[in-house]
Amino acid sequence: MRMLKIKNLTAAYGRVRVLKGISLHVNKGEIVCLIGANGAGKTTLLSSISGLLRPLTGEIILNGTLIPRRADKIVALGCSLVPEGRQVFAPMTVRENLILGAYVQYRKDKKALAGIETVYDLFPVLRERAEQLAGTLSGGEQQMLAMGRALMAKPKLIMLDEPSTGLAPLIVKNIFKIIQRMRTAGATVLLIEQNARAALKIADRGYVIETGKIILQGPASDLLNNRDVQRAYLGRVKGE
Amino acid sequence: MSLQLFTQYLFSGITYGILYAIVAIGFNIIYNTTGIINFAQGEFVMLGGMCAISLHEYMPLPAAILLAVIITGIIGGLIEIIFIRWLDSPSVLRMIIITIGLSILIREAALFVWGESVRSLPYFNGDAVTSVQIFGANISPQVLWVIGVCSVIVVGLSLFFQFTYAGREMRACAANRTAATLCGINTRSKITWSFMLSAGIGAVAGCVMSPITYTQYDIGPGLAIKGFTVVILGGLGNSMAAVAAGLLLGIVESFSIIVVPMAYQEVISIAILLIVLFVRPHGLFGSSETACLQDF
Ligand SMILES: Nc1ncnc2c1ncn2[C@@H]1O[C@H](COP(=O)(O)OP(=O)(O)O)[C@@H](O)[C@H]1O
Numbered sequence: 001m002r003m004l005k006i007k008n009l010t011a012a013y014g015r016v017r018v019l020k021g022i023s024l025h026v027n028k029g030e031i032v033c034l035i036g037a038n039g040a041g042k043t044t045l046l047s048s049i050s051g052l053l054r055p056l057t058g059e060i061i062l063n064g065t066l067i068p069r070r071a072d073k074i075v076a077l078g079c080s081l082v083p084e085g086r087q088v089f090a091p092m093t094v095r096e097n098l099i100l101g102a103y104v105q106y107r108k109d110k111k112a113l114a115g116i117e118t119v120y121d122l123f124p125v126l127r128e129r130a131e132q133l134a135g136t137l138s139g140g141e142q143q144m145l146a147m148g149r150a151l152m153a154k155p156k157l158i159m160l161d162e163p164s165t166g167l168a169p170l171i172v173k174n175i176f177k178i179i180q181r182m183r184t185a186g187a188t189v190l191l192i193e194q195n196a197r198a199a200l201k202i203a204d205r206g207y208v209i210e211t212g213k214i215i216l217q218g219p220a221s222d223l224l225n226n227r228d229v230q231r232a233y234l235g236r237v238k239g240e
Numbered sequence: 241m242s243l244q245l246f247t248q249y250l251f252s253g254i255t256y257g258i259l260y261a262i263v264a265i266g267f268n269i270i271y272n273t274t275g276i277i278n279f280a281q282g283e284f285v286m287l288g289g290m291c292a293i294s295l296h297e298y299m300p301l302p303a304a305i306l307l308a309v310i311i312t313g314i315i316g317g318l319i320e321i322i323f324i325r326w327l328d329s330p331s332v333l334r335m336i337i338i339t340i341g342l343s344i345l346i347r348e349a350a351l352f353v354w355g356e357s358v359r360s361l362p363y364f365n366g367d368a369v370t371s372v373q374i375f376g377a378n379i380s381p382q383v384l385w386v387i388g389v390c391s392v393i394v395v396g397l398s399l400f401f402q403f404t405y406a407g408r409e410m411r412a413c414a415a416n417r418t419a420a421t422l423c424g425i426n427t428r429s430k431i432t433w434s435f436m437l438s439a440g441i442g443a444v445a446g447c448v449m450s451p452i453t454y455t456q457y458d459i460g461p462g463l464a465i466k467g468f469t470v471v472i473l474g475g476l477g478n479s480m481a482a483v484a485a486g487l488l489l490g491i492v493e494s495f496s497i498i499v500v501p502m503a504y505q506e507v508i509s510i511a512i513l514l515i516v517l518f519v520r521p522h523g524l525f526g527s528s529e530t531a532c533l534q535d536f
């Protein structure tokens with residue numbers, strides 16, 4: 001079953017074409033990871049899927065239906081993005097951030113806010129900091145808040161844009177663990193990472209993007225053992 | 241100075257001060273959700289007063305005021321939908337020109353509809369000479385109406401933004417519009433609501449002040465300058481500070497009569513505005529850090 005299917009997507013900023021015909025898919029329950037160098041177009045791809053950027057051509061099919069144009073409606077359909085650079089509501093408390101994350105849920109039923117306990121269980125540090133302003137959290141805590149906020153919408157597909165960037169190794173480990181737990185809890189995950197090795201280790205499949213094109217794809221273990229991938233993204237080549 | 245005179249000046253200062261604060265809060269609501277300084281803010285006050293005066297010919301005062309506030313709110317929303325919404329991250333300068341243009345447009349329309357005549361709503365209680373004694377000073381009940389209604393607006397708004405879902409969502413749009421969108425919030429409709437809210441509270445102020453200050457088609461720019469001074473004094477986007485700054489400006493103006501002639505009173509707020517812009521551009525109450533974050 002396809003959770004997400006993208007066909008021949010192109011996108012641009014002004015005249016500068018950034019995505020040049022991307023096709024990929026994510027099956028239900030999978031963790032799929034997308035790796036690529038800085039400026040390859042990873043963030044642009046997620047912006048297009050989440051509706052923040054209108055693509056030029058191509059199709060984005062979520063759960064069997066073409067995605068609507070408006071970003072807020074895409075969230076309501078069960079596709080949430082944890083954006084690059086966290087983007088928490090800095091002047092608001094941790095609890096308020098999480099409540100806002102549940103907007104698409106509580107609009108229908110205020111009981112949906114009970115989901116906040118599930119998020120607190122996943123990120124105990126957020127429970128401790130519940131009444132603290134989000135802007136005063138450390139980078140790792142803000143990343144967890146951004147992930148918790150996205151989970152509050154109970155997404156079927158959660159997309160994460162470089163969640164480990166700029167964080168200490170121990171926190172990175174924790175974050176990857178939580179991503180695996182999200183999948184166990186029933187979510188499908190599309191993960192973008194600079195930390196290609198850690199990402200491929202938890203992923204089922206992977207894609208490699210280079211200057212707006214998918215140049216390689218396959219099971220994550222294959223990519224981990226692929227010499228080109230090792231050379232370009234994993235920093236070393238086994239047995240060389 | 242006698243206690244009586246002091247009280248007289250103080251109440252006059254508070255009345256105007258809280259009025260300036262309401263205009264300033266109107267600026268802040270729109271600034272916070274859009275980053276736009278809406279120089280047509282004073283026109284909302286004028287429209288509220290003018291609409292209520294016209295409607296009062298056909299219906300009792302409370303109904304006329306309520307309807308005037310709703311009409312002005314709708315006009316505010318329409319302005320956003322027609323003139324602001326389709327602009328894709330416009331520059332600050334462009335927005336200033338557009339809102340000043342809007343203020344001229346509304347003023348000319350008001351001139352066309354209502355003419356140049358000076359009008360006013362009747363006093364809510366009694367008439368121009370009715371007064372209550374406070375510390376020997378004669379205070380018009382209308383002054384108490386202005387202070388009371390404006391205080392209710394201030395407290396009501398702060399409760400609204402702090403404790404309601406809709407208020408929290410509007411604050412979220414202000415804090416980070418992209419993130420709000422990613423939470424599934426329709427930020428465009430929140431922005432329309434912020435224009436309606438801003439216009440609506442301006443209209444309420446325009447109604448309660450009308451018996452005291454009168455209403456004419458061109459009162460908007462004067463109020464906008466006072467409101468803008470208060471916004472700058474309090475720090476852009478900070479509504480609670482705007483109340484303090486508004487009261488400060490109102491009271492300073494009021495007591496200034498002792499030392500400077502009446503005719504120069506208008507100059508005071510401009511002088512304060514310029515001094516603050518030179519010395520503390522982030523406002524009396526703001527930190528320089530937040531001023532750096534703001535792109536104005
Ligand atoms: N808002 C923007 N305006 C113009 N160009 C942009 C914008 N965002 C990104 N780009 C350009 O698009 C390309 C891809 O960027 P991005 O998708 O952010 O890459 P990645 O996330 O893979 O690092 C880069 O060359 C970048 O300079």
Ligand SMILES: [Mg+2]
Nearest residue numbers: 042043044084
């Ligand atoms: Mg990126």
